[in-house]
Amino acid sequence: MHHALTILALVSVCGCGSWTNWSGTIHCQPRRVERPRSERELRAMVAAGSHVRVVGAGHSFNALACSNDVMLDLRELNHVLEIDAARGLVKVEAGITLHDLDEELAKRGLALGTEPTIDKITAAGAISTASHGTGFGHGAFSEEVTALDVIDAAGNKVIIDGGERLAAARIGLGALGVIYAITFRVERAFNFEIDERVVGEDEAFAQLDRLPLENEHADLFWLVTEHKVFLRTYKRTTAPVHLEHPAADWLLEHVVRTWVAHFGLAVASKIPGVTPLLNKAEPSTFRRRVEVDRSDRILHRFPGHQRVVSMEYVIPVEHTRAALRAIADSLTATGFYPNVPPYVRFVGGGGDGLLSPMRGRKSCAVEVLSYPGFAGWERFFRDLEPRFRALGGRPHWGKLFYENPHSLYEPAAWKGFASLHREIDPRGKFDNALMRWLLH
Ligand SMILES: Cc1cc2nc3c(=O)[nH]c(=O)nc-3n(C[C@H](O)[C@H](O)[C@H](O)COP(=O)(O)OP(=O)(O)OC[C@H]3O[C@@H](n4cnc5c(N)ncnc54)[C@H](O)[C@@H]3O)c2cc1C
Incomplete structure (x- = not known):
């Protein structure tokens, strides 16, 4: 399903007239979508356009990438430009996907230290929204960046x-110029050992404080209605790759938890009574696994990719339990019956990103999701958002949010952002409706 939707998003980008994001829930009508094939072409297109917005792989859940004028799709600018293994640096073009970047690094015995779970997104799209993985050892993926080659509104590098x-x-956020190239910090290739299991929610929640401290990476999927948690912890190892049943697991992830789950959710969204059956069956699709694999393959391991809508808030870690209670309270208040498990990760506060939702504080990133066909998900998200904000939460820039996050950042952060914005784009060529709402 994920691949089919990626193709759908791609076709809608190339087909003139309308653009749709990966989840099929955000639409816009660009006058033109352009696909530069060289830095020179990119600079010329930027200089010529009156309003320009860049799109990555279209995986954001909100209208951040949208424009009704020119959209630039950089996916043909996807090459590795330089690798300096001795200094641990790689410079890549902005449109490379994380999957291709990981493969290129692996060929040279290198790896990223952290990255988001999804590998279909572009490097520039991932950093522009402060996308992240899990583990206190790292902040947002954007913090792995040491330099950017940016094209300003006049077309200069x-x-x-x-x-x-x-x-x-x-x-x-797509507003500070068009990123042409990114230099990332990288390290020597390594393996992770991952331990996956389903446990009772009491057992999982009792460990919430310890989990991110005792494990380099930990995340959990809350099977709310079953009072269970699918828990994963992973750590570096020098052990060689060891997979128990790779073919069966591939089928489970790509067929059962993606296509079959998608079909089940589509039916359930029309026939009340099916969702409880799906939720009941879900824990039995997970089994205990302790496996070793290449770091990037573990970081991108995900139990299925159904079409979803998503809202995520990054909340100070000491409020993790309160955030989970807030979800339960909102479900009760709105009567919404969960159909996709909430997802919890832990993220460090390192780095200097001015608009990093996790900056300066260890955080839990708490995500709620729904198959879009279910009535009531938006009412649930809207009810939950102020509860997350009351806990000090800040929204993920690439997911849904309804209240303006401007006041959730220090004025100095916006001042720094506005100062570069003035320098790169004095007339607002790169702004769109969502950016204008955020900035003013
Ligand atoms: C199935 C799925 C799984 C996900 N998993 C995670 C996860 O594990 N962790 C996480 O944090 N998030 C996750 N997300 C959210 C996702 O990482 C972000 O929305 C990300 O920004 C999407 O990247 P993209 O390449 O699709 O960029 P788009 O969504 O197309 O664009 C995002 C922003 O980047 C800007 N942009 C893109 N390219 C450039 C460029 N060259 N120069 C300047 N600006 C640019 C756009 O203008 C826009 O503002 C997931 C989303 C989906 C659909």
Whole structure:
């Protein structure tokens, strides 16, 4: 399903007239979608356009990438430009997917230290919204960036490689110029050992404080109606790759938990009474697994990719339990019956990204999801949002949010952002409706 939807998003980008994001829930009508094939073409297109918005792989759940004028799709700018293994740096074009980047690094015995779970997204799209993985050892993926080659509104190349300008540009929301190239910090290739199991929610929640401290990475899927949790912990190892039943697990992830689950959810969204049956069956599709694999393959391991809508708030970690209670309270208040498990990760507060939702504090990233066909998910998200905000939460820039997050950041952060914005784009060429709402 994930591949089919990616193709759908791609076709809608190339087909003139309308653009749809990966989840099929956000639409816009660009006048033109352009696909530059070289830096020169990119600079010329940027200089010529009056309003320009760049799109990555279209995996964001909100209208951040949308434009009704020119949209630039950089997926043909997807090459590795330089690798400096000795200094642990790789410079890539902005449109490379994380999957292709990981493969290129693996060929050279290198790896990223952290990255988001999804590998179909572009490097520039991932950093621009402060996307993240799990583990206190890292902040947002954007913090792995050491330099950016950015095209300004006049079509000139600007190198940003430190100081407050990089702190702003690393999470640019598509408004601080068009990123042409990104330099990432990388390390020597390594393996993770992952331990996956289903446990009772009491047992899982009793460990909430310890989990991120005792494990380099930990995340959990809350099977709310079954009072269970699918829990994963992973740590570095020098052990060789060891997979128990790779073919069966591939079928489970890509067929059962993606296509079959998608079909089940589509039916359940029309026939009340089916969702409880699906929820009941879900824990039995997971089994205890302790496996070792290449770091990127573990970081991208995900139990199925059904079409969803998503809202995620990054909340100070000491409020993890309160955040889970808030979900339960909102479900009760709105009567919404969960059909996709809430997902909880832990993220470090390191790095200087001005608009990083996790900056300066260890956090839990708490995500609620729904298959879009179910009535009532938006009422549930809207009821939950103020509860998350009351806990000090800040929204993920690439997911749904309804209240303006402007006031959730220090004025100095917006000042730094606005200063680079003025320098790169004095007339607002890169702004769209969502950006204007955020900035003013
Ligand atoms: C199935 C799925 C799984 C996900 N998993 C995770 C996860 O594990 N962790 C997480 O944090 N998030 C996750 N997300 C959210 C996702 O990581 C973000 O929405 C991400 O920004 C999407 O990247 P993209 O390449 O699709 O960019 P798009 O959504 O197309 O664009 C995102 C933003 O980046 C800007 N942009 C893109 N390219 C450029 C460029 N070259 N120069 C300047 N700006 C640019 C766009 O203008 C836009 O503002 C997931 C989303 C989905 C659908």
